[in-house]
Amino acid sequence: MPLPQRITVVTLGARSVAALRAFYAAMGWVENDGSDETYASFTTGSLRLALYPIELLGQEAAPGDRVAASDTWNGVTLGVNVATREEVDEAFASALAAGAQAIQHPTERSWGGYSGYIADPEGHRWELAWAPWFTTFD
Amino acid sequence: MPLPQRITVVTLGARSVAALRAFYAAMGWVENDGSDETYASFTTGSLRLALYPIELLGQEAAPGDRVAASDTWNGVTLGVNVATREEVDEAFASALAAGAQAIQHPTERSWGGYSGYIADPEGHRWELAWAPWFTTFD
Numbered sequence: 001m002p003l004p005q006r007i008t009v010v011t012l013g014a015r016s017v018a019a020l021r022a023f024y025a026a027m028g029w030v031e032n033d034g035s036d037e038t039y040a041s042f043t044t045g046s047l048r049l050a051l052y053p054i055e056l057l058g059q060e061a062a063p064g065d066r067v068a069a070s071d072t073w074n075g076v077t078l079g080v081n082v083a084t085r086e087e088v089d090e091a092f093a094s095a096l097a098a099g100a101q102a103i104q105h106p107t108e109r110s111w112g113g114y115s116g117y118i119a120d121p122e123g124h125r126w127e128l129a130w131a132p133w134f135t136t137f138d
Numbered sequence: 139m140p141l142p143q144r145i146t147v148v149t150l151g152a153r154s155v156a157a158l159r160a161f162y163a164a165m166g167w168v169e170n171d172g173s174d175e176t177y178a179s180f181t182t183g184s185l186r187l188a189l190y191p192i193e194l195l196g197q198e199a200a201p202g203d204r205v206a207a208s209d210t211w212n213g214v215t216l217g218v219n220v221a222t223r224e225e226v227d228e229a230f231a232s233a234l235a236a237g238a239q240a241i242q243h244p245t246e247r248s249w250g251g252y253s254g255y256i257a258d259p260e261g262h263r264w265e266l267a268w269a270p271w272f273t274t275f276d
Contacts, residue, residue: 001220002166003229003236003266006275007182009217010148011265028140044145045184046276054213060242061215061255061263068206068213075192075206076214077199079147082139091141098141104198117199125199127149128141137144138184 007047010078012124013054013061015070019121020051026098045138049078070122077117079127083135085114091128092116100126145185148216150262151192151199153208157259158189164236183276187216208260215255217265221273223252229266230254238264 014020021031021040032041032048041050058067068074082088088106095118096102103125106116115129152158159169159178170179170186179188196205206212220226226244233256234240241263244254253267 001225001228002232003264004218004220004275005167005180005182006218007148007185007187007216008219008272008275009215009265009267010145011215011217013213013215027143029143042143044143047145047183047185049145050217057213057215058211060253061265062211063242065211066207066209068210069204071204072206073196073200073203074212074214075151075195076212077147077149077151077195078145079149079188080142080144081146082142087139090139094140104201115198126141127147127199129147134146137142137146 009041009048009050011050011052011057012122013057013067014051015054015122017051017053023099023121024051027095027100028098073123073125077125077127079129081129081131081134081137083130083137085130088114088116088128088130092118095126095128147179147186147188149188149190149195150260151195151205152189153192153260155189155191161237161259162187162189165233165238166236211261211263215263215265217267219267219269219272219275221268221275223268226252226254226266226268230256233264233266 029042041048100118103117113131115127118126167180179186238256241255251269256264
């Protein structure tokens, strides 16, 4: 069989699982059962977001490779679409209240939507977005 | 409202959208309508995987920040669960045939499953996995 067009897990290599877990909990995200000190996961639709120590993840995923420096951007963004511009503003403010770093305040986009960017405590970037053609979610 | 527990998009900053698009097409993945030379997206369940030039993505997501060096691992993995061990082996072989780099051949895991790792042409890591408690997918 081919590799199916499917993503079931996004795993963020964590420098501190405890710090990231605390941040996502402060955002109101609910962990799946089976989490422990080195592993946390959160279900979102057909996907799970997982947190796992970066040195352990690297032993499997990148043996022998250097890991990107912690003060650089990793080249990836995670997006959360919401139903209205107002929800972008509200979610952005809620994320900051939970300890997120403001990267770019919500603004109109050339592609016809409205979005802003935040970072979690280890710099993972999240785009909070409204797009007019994508306003309902599972 | 809080930031919802939801991920609608994973965007990979691409050094060459053309090269990554060609790789995912070779894997049999089907692009969404609306793709162009600088943007490609692929639907998987409740999520879209998007490819966008890393310098343009960085202008929004990481203005003023350094980008992780291209010869380092970015600290993130994307996972594709399949229904059986045999499907892991088959999907792994198919990915290599499509031009993926073999990072770690499928092996039994301490957590009770079976998985291997590949990299796309820009080093994004994919875990192809079988887990006994997760064998059906949307």
